[in-house]
Amino acid sequence: MHRDKNAYIVGAWEHPARKAPDKSVVRLHAECAAGALADAGLTKDDVDAYFCAGDAPGLGPLTMIDFLNLKVRHCDSTDIGGSAPLLHIAHAAQAIAGGKCNVALITLAGRPHSGWIAPELNPTQPDMMWEMPVRHTTVDIYAMCARRHMHEYGTTSEQLAWIKVAASHHAQYNPHAMLRKVVTVEDVLSSPMVSDPLHRLDCCVTSDGGGAVVVTRPEIAKSLKRPRVKVIGAGEAVQGQFAGAVELTASAARQSGAIAFAEAGVEPSDVRYASIYDSFTITVLIALEDLGFCEKGMGGRLVADGNLISGIGRLPFNTDGGGLCSSHPARRGGITKVIEAVRQLRGEAHPAVQVKDCTLALAHGTGMLLGTRHSSVTLIFERE
Amino acid sequence: MAGTEFIENSPETKPFWDATAAGLFVLPWCRQCQRTHWYPRGVCPYCLSTALDWRESPGEGEIHSFSVNRMRKEPYVLAYVALSEGPIMLGNVVDGDPATLSIGRKVKVVFKPTSGGPPIPFFAVR
Numbered sequence: 001m002h003r004d005k006n007a008y009i010v011g012a013w014e015h016p017a018r019k020a021p022d023k024s025v026v027r028l029h030a031e032c033a034a035g036a037l038a039d040a041g042l043t044k045d046d047v048d049a050y051f052c053a054g055d056a057p058g059l060g061p062l063t064m065i066d067f068l069n070l071k072v073r074h075c076d077s078t079d080i081g082g083s084a085p086l087l088h089i090a091h092a093a094q095a096i097a098g099g100k101c102n103v104a105l106i107t108l109a110g111r112p113h114s115g116w117i118a119p120e121l122n123p124t125q126p127d128m129m130w131e132m133p134v135r136h137t138t139v140d141i142y143a144m145c146a147r148r149h150m151h152e153y154g155t156t157s158e159q160l161a162w163i164k165v166a167a168s169h170h171a172q173y174n175p176h177a178m179l180r181k182v183v184t185v186e187d188v189l190s191s192p193m194v195s196d197p198l199h200r201l202d203c204c205v206t207s208d209g210g211g212a213v214v215v216t217r218p219e220i221a222k223s224l225k226r227p228r229v230k231v232i233g234a235g236e237a238v239q240g241q242f243a244g245a246v247e248l249t250a251s252a253a254r255q256s257g258a259i260a261f262a263e264a265g266v267e268p269s270d271v272r273y274a275s276i277y278d279s280f281t282i283t284v285l286i287a288l289e290d291l292g293f294c295e296k297g298m299g300g301r302l303v304a305d306g307n308l309i310s311g312i313g314r315l316p317f318n319t320d321g322g323g324l325c326s327s328h329p330a331r332r333g334g335i336t337k338v339i340e341a342v343r344q345l346r347g348e349a350h351p352a353v354q355v356k357d358c359t360l361a362l363a364h365g366t367g368m369l370l371g372t373r374h375s376s377v378t379l380i381f382e383r384e
Numbered sequence: 385m386a387g388t389e390f391i392e393n394s395p396e397t398k399p400f401w402d403a404t405a406a407g408l409f410v411l412p413w414c415r416q417c418q419r420t421h422w423y424p425r426g427v428c429p430y431c432l433s434t435a436l437d438w439r440e441s442p443g444e445g446e447i448h449s450f451s452v453n454r455m456r457k458e459p460y461v462l463a464y465v466a467l468s469e470g471p472i473m474l475g476n477v478v479d480g481d482p483a484t485l486s487i488g489r490k491v492k493v494v495f496k497p498t499s500g501g502p503p504i505p506f507f508a509v510r
């Protein structure tokens with residue numbers, strides 16, 4: 001990507017609701033859209049591109065563009081699970097660089113806390129017939145990743161617990177977070193075992209809400225009053241079961257991270273703040289290793305002893321409390337990862353967790369199931 | 385359940401389910417690249433050949449990883465099992481005390497009946 005054509009994130013807004021029983025999914029999308037546009041200093045009529053994923057009802061953009069009454073010349077609804085909004089930002093940046101649009105709006109919203117309509121099972125999906133009869137839930141799959149990581153690298157439940165502890169230290173300052181109580185390693189280990197070896201506190205919250213982001217070309221970003229956050233690197237990858245050569249301890253982040261860092265021309269050691277998708281503690285640990293923040297297998301040592309806590313550790317992460325403590329709207333944590341990274345780069349995070357001189361940040365998403373089929377998207381942002 | 389609507393929509397997998405109905409566990413084998421794979425899909429995921437045979441397997445392997453769900457009255461075990469032929473297969477370990485399981489434990493395919501569909505393969509400790 002030519003640096004002169006790099007796109008900017010000019011608007012980012014997270015819905016404050018965690019329980020929204022009186023609002024529809026589309027209303028939540030609309031409130032997020034309005035919030036992000038207002039944040040950018042733009043209006044609905046400025047939008048000429050729209051992106052959404054499977055959390056939007058109907059036929060994605062077709063339904064939402066009609067509902068929001070947008071007039072666009074570019075749209076994309078690639079659904080790769082919870083990391084989709086990060087992919088949409090990458091694709092919006094490409095579309096902007098290619099002259100296809102100027103102002104891209106990306107929304108994510110849902111109300112799994114108030115009422116969840118499960119996506120219908122499609123009997124033509126080829127993997128389903130082999131997995132449906134097998135009794136399992138999402139956490140069971142991630143728990144297998146955790147156990148294999150423990151087996152191969154000696155990772156411990158205590159080390160995984162530190163990830164929740166760090167998130168909770170940040171969440172205490174977020175008035176909207178679902179879990180604001182600071183927890184200890186012992187609290188995590190003594191919480192009920194959900195799927196051995198993962199405890200209840202190794203899991204993210206379930207929340208209503210959502211978020212939206214506005215991406216524009218440089219000329220427009222420079223005309224706005226907000227601090228400028230430039231997208232300098234983006235990588236995406238998908239990993240499945242490799243025809244039976246399943247890899248439980250490594251993710252597609254190996255590829256998405258390498259691409260993003262190469263494009264940005266920076267190293268993991270340059271990153272001042274990292275938003276890491278945190279459906280479970282193990283999701284964070286594997287991503288940090290694969291992104292190159294430590295050697296493979298050393299993630300347990302990297303996250304232990306408060307090293308992810310802002311102001312204390314070497315790698316402050318998820319300073320809003322993340323999915324582990326703050327929100328996981330629509331069961332998809334992608335957009336909130338971007339929004340907190342933008343807050344950090346603008347210097348608008350809570351003062352207690354704001355990283356000093358936060359000039360370079362990373363946001364990383366893991367979509368769907370780490371142990372069966374997942375997507376990884378890595379974005380690197382620079383404050384200008 | 386591996387409901388009949390799934391099999392109807394993936395007719396290439398019917399021989400697998402016919403085999404389980406006869407109490408046999410079979411794996412797809414590619415005549416072109418001489419490899420087996422999981423899950424069965426009617427096309428070789430290594431070379432895209434459709435020249436596939438079904439080869440009978442003893443269904444033996446060892447636990448690659450597992451989890452024990454403790455949110456239900458009766459805990460259940462999800463596992464990835466590395467079959468002796470190579471592929472790693474998702475399944476439930478349905479017998480024995482979950483507390484005695486470990487990675488590397490030897491297991492074997494057993495069939496459990498379903499209502500309205502063919503029997504499905506699970507794993508039992510050997």
Ligand SMILES: [Zn+2]
Nearest residue numbers: 414417428431
């Ligand atoms: Zn082949």
